[in-house]
Amino acid sequence: MQMSRDELIGAYRRMATIRQFEMRLHDEIKSGEIAGFTHLYCGQEAAAVGVCDHLDDDDYIVSTHRGHGHCIAKGCDVKGMMKEIYGRRDGLCKGRGGSMHIADLSKGMLGANGIVGAGAPQAVGAALSAKLDRKGKVAIAFSGDGACNQGTTFEAMNMAVVLKVPAIFVFENNHYSEHTGVDYAVGTNRDIASRAEAFGMKAWRANGCDYFDTYSTMRELLDHVRGGGGPAAIELDTERFYGHFEGDPQRYRGPGELDRLWAERDCLKNFRARVGEGGLLDLAELDRVDAEVSQLIDEATSEARAAPPPDPAHVAEDVYVEY
């Protein structure tokens, strides 16, 4: 897997942007200024970025309730996102959607979704559209280990195989759906990939805390799909570093679990170690990226804080194109 310096720095920048975006939210939420439910993606950055680094704006993704990482990885405007999460008039969705409903069609980002499992059939539809367009585009459904038990996800997998569309099911197995462990909820002993295989598609597995593994496995997968091999699935073994939502007491964690995760399963740390050992990059460059990202997030936050709220008079607009 050969990557250029720029590609490496870009990948790191996207992961770092997600990380800092989420950690900032983690802090800001304590202030009480951010309303609603916020599900942080922190810990899973390598998954979103390792997948989306293969895509361009014409490829589609559908996302989940834990969607900030997917949005950033797919190129959504960070400041617009922050304003959205703050519920501001100029947010990416005018403050109507909030954290769970960010979309940007111009980036091929078809939407985060508050309904677990709802995105997968939509990805099949987007993939159907891509197939008709014959431009080699794909549609990706991000799902969690919990979402993989929802009927819609199963139906979507079967339908993708039947319709032979370039749909890709990315299962981010972070071992929890809310407070429930994957060992319990997925009847097949947490093996999501083989369940996908049984639907008649090829499935891969990768370490979702390792950018390089995710990225290179996705390359293989995409060669298969773009080569006309039909839909595919990948199970990414990853970690969620914070609670299910902000405010979660996380009593389901084992003793020392979070410390271990931060120590051993931090994709940013792993990335740094890898590029450092391999002499691929001067780590100082990554420090510079961190500083730039930090500046961006600072700006995004202060601009969002200062931004005007939506006008209540517009509450019933944009329901229809025409009514």
Next chain:
Amino acid sequence: MQMSRDELIGAYRRMATIRQFEMRLHDEIKSGEIAGFTHLYCGQEAAAVGVCDHLDDDDYIVSTHRGHGHCIAKGCDVKGMMKEIYGRRDGLCKGRGGSMHIADLSKGMLGANGIVGAGAPQAVGAALSAKLDRKGKVAIAFSGDGACNQGTTFEAMNMAVVLKVPAIFVFENNHYSEHTGVDYAVGTNRDIASRAEAFGMKAWRANGCDYFDTYSTMRELLDHVRGGGGPAAIELDTERFYGHFEGDPQRYRGPGELDRLWAERDCLKNFRARVGEGGLLDLAELDRVDAEVSQLIDEATSEARAAPPPDPAHVAEDVYVEY
């Protein structure tokens, strides 16, 4: 597989009852007296009977739109069923349900169902109840090859595994869902059993046109489930001898297909051949059974024809136990 004379005759009687019931309906429907949609079970008799012969009234089954065979195999009153299908006041469901909604809780028959896939979760619930009762009872969900693509069926399989309940998924693969072939609609090359396995349960396969194969495979399966092995699945390779519903032009059939099915895949013929060859029974005994069944179906039909219709004044009764 040792079976007594009585057991053999009983099994034949139940299959013949289904066969004659359905063939009579096939004729009667032409008269226009029977309303609604009727889906005939003819051809699949060995499946229902081979499964239900292991059950008693305390075991549960949930059925489908093609439910007459399951009802008869589980012991529902044939005359009550016929009246129900004729829409009569004294029908098993007072003429409110009709062909697609026959139930008899006293027989452990929790209901036919017009919604494809709806029964499977209900079987999980009945199995949960059976598990709590600790009497070794099981709950069986009959599903078709088409129903096995419905999200509810998948959810039910996973949940049965997670909750470790004595639920059994019987997939009657008759190769068609309405006008669509299973080779098309089930993405895994018509292999339903292995898909069930991928949900984490043990799965069997049997020839659903062969009573003996179905019966003996079910014995194995039930030993596993009743022995605490958790839920299980079985795929029965079977055939539907008539159209999807009465009136179906069946243009999806290959040339000579139906003739071949009647010649080679008739479970009643197969049963006779087997008991004849093995010298297990004198075939004259089966002829006698046929005659008795014929008499029963004659009576059921003429009684149903003569029976009084429901009183329209009662249209809104029995919605609630108390309101």
Next chain:
Amino acid sequence: MAVMNIREAITRTLAAEMERDESIIVLGEDVVGGAGTAGGQEAIGGIWGTTPGLFAKFGPDRVIDTPISESAIVGAAAGAALAGKRPVAELMFADFVGVSLDQLWNQMGKFRYMFGGKTRCPAVVRLIYGAGMNAAAQHSQSVYAMMTAMPGLKTVLPTTPADAKGLLTEALRGDDPVMFFEHKALYGVKGEVPDGDHRQRFGEARMVREGGDVTIVTCGRMVSFSEKACDKLNADGIGVDLIDLRTTSPLDEEAILDSVEQTGRLVVVDESPPRCSLASDIASIVAAKAFSSLKAPPQMVTGPHAPIPFARELERAWVPSPGKIENAVRQALAYR
């Protein structure tokens, strides 16, 4: 103008629009028929006979049979619509909104709003609905009230071949998700259909009769039942304004209120159980907005608060009948 029935009007409109607009695709269970069988495809052309010939003409990429997975059918339509296509998804029975509601209600109906007005989801969902075939409790329901209640969706119910063409064309050229309801007992209804381009704007009710004594507001199969009632009433010199809503969302409030302002008497006929129904919706709007014109309590003719039964005698008792409609009109008139 050609004469054809509603079934044919739908098939021809689909074909004409698919010809005109490459982005239109059709998907659903057995909309082609015969996939994966020895008999070969296009075995049926839709269980209701509304999509024959489309597969032969437009091929497997655009006319697509699906597994029995209604959530995925509607969800795929939603996703394809976001991604630039105009999918027409068929729910063989409207009752199957039970297994696909989320994709209709929380997904395609809400995308545009949730995403700040920046997306379009021009999906058409065809729902075959209604009683009259003794298909019993799970295959006979009229779920248009449920859909009407849902912001973001449009709800359309043609009752003539001309409207079937006009409303379907409008649906396929608009940019919002449309619930296109086809009554299974109306497919055979014949009538003249305008040639060439024919669009029927949504939110524009059809004045079926103008009589001036009482206003009947209704939709779907109840339009023809109401016409039968009107015939009886006419014979007694009673004139009815009969309004076929055509679309319940958007709603032509003006047509309703204008008529009630003249007649002062309202009968709403709705093939549905009574509670939170379209009947209650229309009656409440009239009570709120034409209160001073009302000379009698609004009459709501609906089915009972009960599922739809199977037996002929029971189904007939369940569905509002011409006789009940006639009675309601007489009661509205008798009130002083």
Next chain:
Amino acid sequence: MAVMNIREAITRTLAAEMERDESIIVLGEDVVGGAGTAGGQEAIGGIWGTTPGLFAKFGPDRVIDTPISESAIVGAAAGAALAGKRPVAELMFADFVGVSLDQLWNQMGKFRYMFGGKTRCPAVVRLIYGAGMNAAAQHSQSVYAMMTAMPGLKTVLPTTPADAKGLLTEALRGDDPVMFFEHKALYGVKGEVPDGDHRQRFGEARMVREGGDVTIVTCGRMVSFSEKACDKLNADGIGVDLIDLRTTSPLDEEAILDSVEQTGRLVVVDESPPRCSLASDIASIVAAKAFSSLKAPPQMVTGPHAPIPFARELERAWVPSPGKIENAVRQALAYR
């Protein structure tokens, strides 16, 4: 009488009834919490904190965490109820009826009727509903109208701790499927709760205030919003009959009609979009059955025909406010 909040009343009632009746089981996502984790079970006791302690007390057979599969959760409840149990299934957000509607509507709601009155399906489905937490379009909806419309289901909405106990007890002792709606913004509401056995019959509305000038009919969170409006109105000498429906199916028509016959003026307040809503239902019933008593057009205070937005300012504008309720009452009074 002990003082507690609605959350506690629900937990204690569940515990007391489970103690009394072995056939009651509880199932849903994270109703225990922590299954299959290193932290161990009973990590949370329900995402809303309504089921803590039940697992410890009644064990894994009766308090059951499920995968994220709402159709299977509700379907399993339906099947277990047919098979003799009394399941209490939790839909963490009422909006998830979108992914489980069939099992509610076409299955548990119809069994008894379809099967000729020979079965019972005593399942209780707890639906956590309502706006007020900025949870946006897919986690804030009040779907009680949809459920009220469905024959075979009962729809229950407690607004006080005493009613939470009384109505839940009644649900658990009855033999019909009950949709038990818990407003997420009301869990903390405190009040006195009768000790011992306390059943609140369904179909018996609660007269919150008696004022005589105008009738407000409402339910859920809108009861307290209406009380705020009443306070303002009282200050101006305006007396309101405020009716908390408690259950919308069955409906206490008598209480509503009795009051309107006195006041002649009706305001319905409904946390829902307007079309085919409970507001339209009540207004139409009153218009039809108390027409001669009505002195003013019924006022319906609802949200707009739009999904529920996220931002605080927008959600607040969407939900009917005490101010809007007050206005509606004044308009009702102003009408001559």
